Amino acid sequence: MALAAAAIVAALVVATLAVAAVESWAGITDASAAYLLAVVAVAVWLGTVAAVITAVGAFFLYNALFIEPIGTLLVSDPREWLNLLLFLFLGLVVGQLAGRQRERAESALLRERQARALYEVSRALAAASSAREALPAIVGMLSSDRVGSRAWISLSDAAGPERPAADSGGPAAPAVPASHRVVRRAAGNEPPAWVRVHDPRYAHPGAAPSAEDTYRVPIESPGGSRGSVWVTRPRSAGPPGRGDTRVLLSIADQVGQALERDRLAEQAVSAAVARRSEAAKTALLDSVAHDLRTPLAAIRAAAGSLADPEAQLDGGERLARAAAIDRDAARLSRLVTNLLDLSRLEGGDLRGRPAIMVVEDLIADAVDRHADLLAGRPVTVEVAEGLPPVVVDAVFIDQVLANLLENVAAHTPAGTAVRISASMVGDDRVRVTVEDAGAGVAEAALASLFVRAGPRPAPAGRGGRGSGIGLVVVRGLVEAMGGTVSAARSALGGLRVDVDVPVAPAVIGAPEGAGQGGP
Amino acid sequence: MTEGAAASVLLVEDDIATRAEVTTFLRARGLRVTEAADARSAVLAWQGARPDIVVLDLGLPDVDGLTVIRRVRREATTPILVLSARDREASKIEALELGADDYVTKPFSTGELLARLHALLRRAAGPAAESDGAVRLGSLRLDVARHEVTVGGRPVHLTPREFEVLKVLVGHAGRVVTHGRLLRAVWGTAYGEEAHYIHVYVSQIRRKLAAADPDGDLGGLIHAEPGVGYRVMLPGDGDRRTGAGT
Known part of the structure; x- marks a missing residue:
């Protein structure tokens, strides 16, 4: 406030000196315009109110100092009245205009700053993911x-x-x-x-x-x-x-x-995830229920015949039924194993114990162990010469090969040729391939073979039997061993599944010939 | 199957249906069976009956079946056959390391169980050692003193390590040798880097035996039990498959 008053006084003093100088030395009779300059200056610096005060001050000063009789506020010449009033009017108008201009500029600056700040905030919020x-x-x-x-x-x-x-x-x-x-x-x-x-x-x-x-x-x-x-x-x-x-x-x-x-987006996402996993669960349950019921139905039928005192079964027939019960019970057992593996894989608590193994032996052992799954389908084993050892979990790889063989058995007619082969892929992977001469799977359905999700169209040409859990578990187990699995059309005509597993790193002290597959 | 005809079996299993079925079956096959439903009565029955073999379910209602193994092993080398679920590799290994001789994975068929029982009873009857200390398994002859292996009289050239591995496996013929036990026996407790190659050693031995065995008499002699160990089959083990594969 004091500063503003001092500024007004200073402006008036400077203007008065200027008017005095111009009127006495330059001989100009009316230099009141110099006061208008002071009014404008004050308006620009201090705004409208200060400008009006300055204009009124200038009016009195000019009257007292430069209009006859000097030293009084009296005006002797009536023509001077008109000049004075005009001066006052001009001063007020100019002051108001300049002051308002200044205020507009000020608020424009303020608005600009606010707008810039808000823009930056919006941009930061829009660019960030949360x-x-x-x-x-x-x-x-x-x-x-x-x-x-x-x-x-x-x-x-x-x-x-x-x-x-x-x-x-x-x-x-x-x-x-x-x-x-x-x-x-x-x-x-x-x-x-x-x-x-x-x-x-x-x-x-x-x-x-x-x-x-x-x-x-x-x-x-x-x-x-x-x-x-x-x-x-x-x-x-x-x-x-x-x-x-x-x-x-x-x-x-x-x-x-x-x-x-x-918060809303998060809610929407978790709701969608819940819905999807619910749908997947229902689809899985449906197909698992089907898979469980099929062997159970066969078991109950066979047991019913055996238990019926009226049934006239001879020794061979009785044995055949008992064998059927055993076979279907084994099938149920494998399904339960796969379901347990699937749930442990999805829970993330199935950890492998990787060991250095020889592919040729793994395949030979698996074929030997699971020969009954193939029910007489002719198997060819082709293992490339000189394959290096691989790093796998013995239990996982056994389960993988069993599931692949059971998948072949489930989806191909009896007598279909099966080929198991192993070869190098690049310089750090060994590929184990299981393929059959069956009807295969449509190109479009290949990618979804290893996915457990939603209802899947029954693979063309393959029996509807099987929930596909076996292949989902194959993928889970292979990935848990650091490997990959993929499906393609086999040269034999049917489905071909490639399982790629990592080669064992060279270890000092490896037994002689460890890197060579040949005898 | 006459070796075990008069043998007595202690069956420790808490599930009544399984126990009844197995008992009926084993009796029908000429074995004498004593039953126990929990670890406490198992130990009592063991002390009273001194059976020729113990068939032991690991999941018992009172205490862990492993306790029974420890208790029996304190006094005797009676063969112990463990019944265990498939997804419990760790407990199978623990049981084997504590002194169990073999395992059958649940659910098992009675045929499988009988084959294992007979293998263990045959083994308990004494090793097939010749007068000179050599061990014979079918066409395989392993002479420990002279570090020699022959198949049908044809020499098989094994490296010292390979010989040691085969010696341990053959020495426990008919039983599962866990990877850990094999490692300790061949490499000692402080086994080094090369022990990671145990499966590769076994693979080499299989290949060398197969090369000296054109008729395939020894096919499947060394049987892999994924995640657990290896088993050398006794001649006459008709059913080579075990419960682990189902």
Whole structure:
């Protein structure tokens, strides 16, 4: 205020000296325009009110100092009245215009700054995959824009206390004194105000008195309070101005909306996941129920015949039924094994115990062990010469080969040729291939053979029997050993499944000939 | 199958249906059977009956079946055949390392169980050692003193390590030798890097035996039990398959 008054006085003094100089030395009778310059200058610097005061002051000064009789506010020449009144009118108009211009420029600047700040906040929120991720950029902008010397945003999860989620300040957590200022949003067009509160909820026990004041803007969302935007400012700077306050409020609003969006998106995703996994579970249950019932039906039928005292079965017939019961019970047992493996694979608690093994032996052992699965289908084994040892889990690979052989048996007519081969792929993988001369699988269905999800169209040309769990388990076990599995059309005409497993690293002290497959 | 005709079996199994079925079957096949439903009565029955062989379910209602193995092994070398679920490789290995002689994976067929029982009873009757200390298994002859292996009289050239591996396996013919036991026997407790190649050693031995065995008499002599160990089959083990493969 005092500064403004001094500026007005100074402007009037300078203008008076200028008028005196021009009128006495240059001999110009009316140099009152110099006062108008002073009015414009004051308007530009201090605004409309100061300009009007200056104009009125100039009117009296000019009258007293330069119009006869000098030293009084009397005017001797009536023509001078007109000049004086014109001067006053001009002064007022010019002052008002210049002042208003200045205010417009000022508020345009303020708006521009707010718009820029809001744009940056929106951009940070849009670019980040979640609201939390954008917070560091936002607090960085607040402190670099000098809204606060330090800015941070704290968030609360559920009903827990707020914790800083992003902080422009140093490594130490910000210490909030119990007494700080909170913005109060006013109704209607009233500007928001800062209110000092004593709120121990936010207080930091070790908060030392400092030369800074702390300001809090609550982040509200439809779900309730989500946290706060905080700034500290030097006490001498006073509370944030109108513009800064608006920026802070908008940031709180935008962050609140973004958090709410995140929450809704998360809910939608988990609902969708639940729906999908529910659908997959139902599909799996349907097919598993079918797979379980088929052998159970055969077992009950055979047992029923055996138990019937009226049935006239001879020794051979009785044995055949007992053998059928044994075979179907074994089938049930394999299905249960696969189901257990599947659930343990999906639970992530099936860990292999990798060992260095020879592929030729693995295949020979598996064919020997699971010959009964193939029920007389002719098997050819072709193992390339000189294959290096591989790193696999013996139990996993045995289960993989058993499942592949059972898959062939389930989907090909009796007598279909089966080929098991092994060869190098690149220089660090051995490929074990199981293929058959059956009808194969349609090209489009190959990729989904190893996936347990949703209802799958029955593979063309292959019997509908089998839930496909066997192949899903194959993939799980192979991947658990660091290998890969893929399906293709076999040169034999049917399905071809390639299992690639890693070659054993060279180890010092390997037995002679360990790297050679030949006898 | 006459060796075990008069043999007595202690069957420890808590499931009544399984126990009844197995008992009926074994009696029908000429074995004497004593039954026990839990570990406590198993130990009592063992002390009273001193059976020729123990068939032991690992999952018992009172205490772990492993306790029974420890208890029996404190006093006797009676063969122990363990019944175990397929997905419990670790407990099978533990049982074998504690002194069980073999295992059958549940669910098993009675035929499988009988084949294992007979193998163990035959083995308990004494090793097929010749007067000079050499061991004979079908056409395979392993002379420990002279470090010599022949198949049908044809020499098989094994490296010292390969010979040791085969010696341990043959020495436990008819029983499962766990990988751990094989490693300790051949490489000692501080086995080194090359022990990782145990499966490769066995593969080499199989190949060398097969090369000296054009008729395939010894095919499947060394049987792999995935994740557990190896088993050398006794001649006459008709059913080479075990429960582990189902």
